[in-house]
Amino acid sequence: MKYAIEATGLVKRYGPVVALDGLDLSVPEGTVTGLLGPNGAGKTTAVRIFTTLLVPDAGQARVGGLDVVTEADRLREIIGLSGQYAAVDEDLTGFENLDLVGRLYHLGRRASRERARELLEQFDLVDAADRSVKGYSGGMRRRLDLAGALVARPPLLFLDEPTTGLDLRSRLAMWETIAELVAAGSTLLLTTQYLEEADRLADQVAVIDRGRVIASGSTDELKKLVGGERFELTVSRVDELATARAVLAPLAVGEIAVDEQARTITVPVTGGPAMLTDGLRRLDEVSVQVLDIGLRRPTLDDVFLTLTGHSAQDEPPQGEATTTEGHSDRAKQEKERAR
Amino acid sequence: MSQLVQGLGDGMVIAKRNLIKIKRVPDLLVFSTLSPIMFVLLFAYVFGSAIEIPGVSYREFLMAGIFTQTMLFGSTTTGSQLAVDIQRGIVDRFRSLPMARSAVLVGRTTSDLVNNVLVIAIMSATGLIVGWRIRSSVPEALAGFGLLLLFAYAFSWVMAVVGLAVRSPEVFNNASFIAIFPLTFIANTFVGTDNLPGPLKVFAEWNPISAVTQAARELFGNTNPSVPPPDAWPLQRPVLASLLWIAVILVVFVPMAIQRYKKAVSR
DSSP, X not given: OOEEEEXXXXXXXXXXXXXXXXXXXXXXXXXXXXXXOOTTSSHHHHHHHHTTXXXXXXXXXEETTEETTTTHHHHTTSEEEEOSXXXXXXXXXXXXXXXXXXXXXXXXXXXXXXXXXHHHHHTTOTTTTTSBGGGOXXXXXXXXXXXXXXXXXXXXXXXXXXXXXXXXXXXXXXHHHHHHHHHTTOEEEEEESOHHHHHHHOSEEEEEXXXXXXXXXXXXXXXXHHOOEEEEEEESSTTHHHHHHHHHGGGOSSOOEEETTTTEEEEEEOSTHHXXXXXXXXXXXXXXXXXXXXXXXXXXXXXXXXXXXXXXXXSOOOOSOOOHHHHHHHHHHHHHHHO | OHHHHHHHHHHHHHHHHHHHXXXXXXXXXXXXXXXXXXXXXXXXXXXXXXXXXXXXXXXXXXXXXXHHHHHHHHHHHHHHHHHHHHHTTHHHHHHTSSSOTTHHHHHHHHHHHHHHHHHHHHHHHHHXXXXXXXXXXXXXHHHHHXXXXXXXXXXXXXXXXXXXXXXXXXXXXXXXXXXXXXXXXXXXXXXXXXXXXXXXXXXXHHOHHHHXXXXXXXXXXXXXXXXXXXXXXXXXXXXXXHHHHHHHHHHHHHHHHHHHXXXXXXX
């Protein structure tokens, strides 16, 4: 198999902080690989080394067959990078931003302009093309930034947390855009804090913690490890538990867990929100009083808990239904603090 | 050779981008020209009545000093705007592109030079209104303006090194203000150096700002031939001294800035 990225024993320190602690990674050509990990795990540092922005303290990395240190100049011709913060110029228009990148890839005046127009079309930014980016929404900025990475049609793409800080709707739109790119057959390395995002977009995932890869494989393998969706409900009286359990049994894809103390039932399910409606209808038919109900998806926290025994943020895992949204808010706050 | 051409081409693409920004966000230009106008008026009318310069009117003496100081402040734009580009992640993007490593710096210093040309034009007009006159020939006057701009250009590279080192526009602005104020005041910019106390006098005489100011003064014909300049080599031969300073600054700081740029990442 040919590898687009091969890294062995990468080490990077910032003073006393070890950002990468012997990272090994191989990304086969033509695949999408998700680098999954919490804040500070070393994802961005790894991407910065692969894109020649940082020189590793130890270890080796080849990207597209080129050494990231000694062949950096040639490497820059075949990669595209879209960073964690949309690195677009606020005072320029969308068109000017893309044209600038095109000129710096040496596409030539005419080709650069044509390509900029083409990308604005592709990323649904035609109406905003001649407005300055200052007035763009977060989602539009991200799309423009992503378009910037694609200007020279690079065979190798790096997307560093492409949806961090976006609201749910913009995130879904961004996923769709990336999925289309992927379908076109580029090799892509994507970093993310969201298991769901890796699941949606990546063929294989490497889980990274404290500068090392602690697990890798397909997203299915990873999910098998942590389990799938769970339907959680709390009933008002203990004697309702048995009834509830009985009516929900047909929905379960695994063992149902009952906690009499907390009066909760946890049912492993598949099928998403539709399942929630179905479950509620069944409970209603037998007149069970439901106090609280929710669909819980496995998050990065669950993966970390399973793999390392500690949670992603080194905090106790949250008992309440943690959605990826809760996670993103926290991550966003931390990012903002870090700026 | 083709690398050099490509490097300059990339630099011009970046310079054009920076100039579009000046056009679109004119605040920066407005304030960088308002403050020198304010300085000209304050010094001319407030200090002008109190400061005696032998052999020449204070307003004529003053202008070259204000020109030099303003050029220096103009060159700080290089550092602060680089810090902004780093902070916003734009430098990360540029560094991942197959463009010349010098291009962002060449482009930045070039567009700041254009900015300084505008500033010096506005200041000259203000000076002419308050009574400043060029008493030399046209080629000499042009040489005077050229020397001021060249010095500002060289100083831009010093500011680039500082901006790339601190990576935060706020810190940069404070740091550069603290450095530039004494540098432009312990000089012959606003007063004569003869009456300064010992160590300050030596500093002022060898300060590159003094050489440039003295050179500009002579080239604009704002000195009185019967009053010789202070007895220090850089002020006796100010044009030569200025050119030497400019060469030294460029030789030291251009490679240093490019080296720093190659390692600059956000945060």
